[in-house]
Amino acid sequence: MTTFSDAEHFDVIVLGGGAAGLFCAFNAGRRGRRVLVLEHNDRVGRKIEISGGGRCNFTNLRAAPENYISNNPDFCRSALARFSPEDFLSFVESRDVRWHEKKLGQLFCNDGSRRMIAMLLEECAQAGVDVRCGVRIGEVAKPEKFRVGTSSGVFLSDSLVMATGGLSFAKLGATGLGHDIARQFGLRVTPMRPGLVPLVPHPSVHSLFAPLSGVSLPVRALCGGAMFEESLLLTHRSFSGPAVLQISNYWHPGETVAFDLLPDGAEPSFAGAGDVAAQLARAWPRRFAETWCKNFAPQKPSAQWTARERRETADMLRRWPVIFLESEGYPKAEVTVGGVDTRDLSSKTMEARNVPGLYFVGETVDVTGWLGGYNFQWAWASAHAAATFV
Numbered sequence: 491m492t493t494f495s496d497a498e499h500f501d502v503i504v505l506g507g508g509a510a511g512l513f514c515a516f517n518a519g520r521r522g523r524r525v526l527v528l529e530h531n532d533r534v535g536r537k538i539e540i541s542g543g544g545r546c547n548f549t550n551l552r553a554a555p556e557n558y559i560s561n562n563p564d565f566c567r568s569a570l571a572r573f574s575p576e577d578f579l580s581f582v583e584s585r586d587v588r589w590h591e592k593k594l595g596q597l598f599c600n601d602g603s604r605r606m607i608a609m610l611l612e613e614c615a616q617a618g619v620d621v622r623c624g625v626r627i628g629e630v631a632k633p634e635k636f637r638v639g640t641s642s643g644v645f646l647s648d649s650l651v652m653a654t655g656g657l658s659f660a661k662l663g664a665t666g667l668g669h670d671i672a673r674q675f676g677l678r679v680t681p682m683r684p685g686l687v688p689l690v691p692h693p694s695v696h697s698l699f700a701p702l703s704g705v706s707l708p709v710r711a712l713c714g715g716a717m718f719e720e721s722l723l724l725t726h727r728s729f730s731g732p733a734v735l736q737i738s739n740y741w742h743p744g745e746t747v748a749f750d751l752l753p754d755g756a757e758p759s760f761a762g763a764g765d766v767a768a769q770l771a772r773a774w775p776r777r778f779a780e781t782w783c784k785n786f787a788p789q790k791p792s793a794q795w796t797a798r799e800r801r802e803t804a805d806m807l808r809r810w811p812v813i814f815l816e817s818e819g820y821p822k823a824e825v826t827v828g829g830v831d832t833r834d835l836s837s838k839t840m841e842a843r844n845v846p847g848l849y850f851v852g853e854t855v856d857v858t859g860w861l862g863g864y865n866f867q868w869a870w871a872s873a874h875a876a877a878t879f880v
Contacts, residue, residue, distance in 0.1 A: 496643075497643070497645060497646045498526075498646070499524075499635075499646045499647070500524050500525060500620075500646070500647045501523040501524045501649065501880075502518050502523050502524070502525045502648070502649045502880045503525075503527075503528065503645055503649070504518075504527045504528070504651040504653055505528055505627060505651065505652055505668070506527075506529065506652070506653035506668070506852075507527050507528075507533075507534030507621060507623065508534070508536075508653060508852065509535070509538055509852065509866055509873075510653040510655075510852030510869035510870070510872060511527055511529075511651070511653030511654075511852070512610040512611070512613075512614060512621075513869065513870055513873040513874065513877070514651055514653060514851055514877045515614055516613040517873070518617075518877040519617025520617050523649075523880060524620075525617070525618075526645060526647070527619060527620065527621040528622055528625045528627065528640060529621070529622070529624075530623075530624070530625060530626050530627060530663060531663045532624050533623055534607065534610075534611065534621065535603075535606075537655065537659060538603050538606055539607065540603070540662070541603055541866070542596075542598050542599075544602055546599040546605075546866075547592075547598050547862060547863040547866065548589070548597055549578050549579065549867045549870070550594070550597065550863035550864050550866075550867060551597065552575075552594065552595035553570065553575050553595075553859070553864050557860045558858060558859045558860075558868065559740070559858050560832060561831070561832065562832040562833065564837075565835075566857045566868065568837040569837065569840070569872050569874070569875040570867070570871050572871070572874070572875065573871040573875070575867055578867065582609070585609050585613075587599060587601075587609055588600035594862055595863070596862045597863060622642065624641075625642045626640060626641040627639075628640055628641070630671050632650075635648060636649070636650040636848070648847055649847045649848075649849065649880040650848050651849045651851060652672070652830075652849065652854050653852050653873065654667045654668035655668070655852060655853045655854065656829060656854065657682060657684075657820045658684060658687075658826050659821070660820060661821065668830070668850065668854035672834075672842075675842065675848060676844060676845070677831065677834040677844075677850075678830075678834055679828075679829065679830055680829060680830075680831050681828050682827065682828035683817075684738075684818075684820050684822075684823030684825075684826065685823055685824070685825040686739060687817040687818055687823035687824070688728035688729060688730035688735070688738075688817065688818045688822055689729050689730075689734055689741065689814040689816075689817050690727065690729075690815060690818060691729055691812050691813065691814050692812070692813040692814070692815055695813070698785055699724050699778075699781065700725075702777050702778060703725050704723075704725075705724045705775050705777055706731060707721065707722055707751070707775060708722075708754070709721070709749045709751055709753055710733070710749070710750035711733040711736070711737040711749055711750075712737070712747065712750070714740030714741060715740070716736075716737060716739075716740040718737055719733070719753050720732035722734060722749065724778075727818065728817075728818050729814070732861055733749075734747075736860055738817060739825075739827055739858060739860070743815060743816050743817070744813070744815060745813070746811045746812065747811075748809040748812075749809070749812060750808050750809065751773075751808075751810055752808070756773060758803075758807065760792040760803070760804075765791075766787055766792050767780045767782075767784075786806055787806075825859070825865055826858070827858045829850075829853065829855050829856040829858075830850045830855050835855065838875065839878070839879040840879075841879065849876040849879075851869070851872040851873045852868065852869040853869070855872065857872070
């Protein structure tokens with residue numbers, strides 16, 4: 491049995507070697523803290539690697555509290571205000587990380603995700619942070635100091651930072667460890683569900699559009715008081731694309747999402763004896779136009795439509811209602827909606843109110859951002875907040 495004297499002692503132990511964990515670790519190390527990062531994968535940054543299609547959409551210039559959902563929408567204000575997208579951009583530029591803006595404020599690494607991971611590891615090395623991979627976490631306790639039992643021995647620390655992420659992408663090592671430890675120490679955890687995830691439509695709609703897998707078109711998606719104007723992508727299993735991924739954060743199983751299929755504001759005339767599908771194919775891919783018109787428009791020349799049929803079809807184009815029974819779940823979700831209840835955390839320090847020295851950052855917390863670099867910015871900002879106090 492490992493005794494207290496046999497255990498390795500640190501000022502700060504960070505569980506999780508992702509964006510939030512590494513950023514918190516080296517910022518704490520800069521303050522002279524002796525920091526240990528424990529990562530159960532064989533290397534750090536597995537989720538960073540695949541982000542942005544391998545290009546790492548590392549922040550969004552537009553990131554503001556309004557771009558995040560939480561049971562307490564104001565919780566993220568403090569951390570985001572004290573470490574902004576401009577702050578992180580200045581940081582990466584000072585490290586010669588080249589970047590470009592794609593659209594809507596989304597910033598990407600020119601040299602790919604591995605450059606971001608390399609930079610984070612370089613910073614950890616310079617700050618004297620001890621990063622260990624392939625370490626399985628066992629028991630976590632706090633008799634006096636925090637005691638972390640692992641496959642590589644026992645470690646003790648004054649502060650413990652949970653940066654273990656959410657439940658999305660289990661194939662990359664995601665687990666519920668952070669939430670389990672929160673509960674163990676008496677913190678509340680809000681209900682969780684997959685976010686930024688493709689949605690599976692009702693079978694009656696799925697059977698119509700599954701053969702159109704790969705077809706994409708611009709739409710405006712509306713649900714739960716939210717609206718996103720982006721592209722819809724049809725797949726053989728679901729509706730996907732940025733518009734659907736964004737609205738999925740506001741949707742619940744069985745709810746309807748309304749799609750404005752002419753988001754540019756064009757008004758269909760339905761004039762003459764021409765084919766309505768041909769007219770709509772000017773705005774849509776032809777296969778989508780033909781399938782949609784066959785199933786949702788009157789089956790006769792538009793010149794024969796009644797005033798009511800014109801009105802109802804126009805309304806359908808503006809708010810096409812699609813019922814989604816389920817999502818594709820955590821294996822396809824980019825984030826977890828929900829997490830450690832913010833009522834039990836300090837918005838200034840990310841520390842548990844009733845457990846001194848215990849901190850939660852990044853996706854473990856009930857703060858979920860939009861698609862497009864917002865969740866990375868929350869990782870940096872929340873980690874920076876904790877690192878200032880650990």
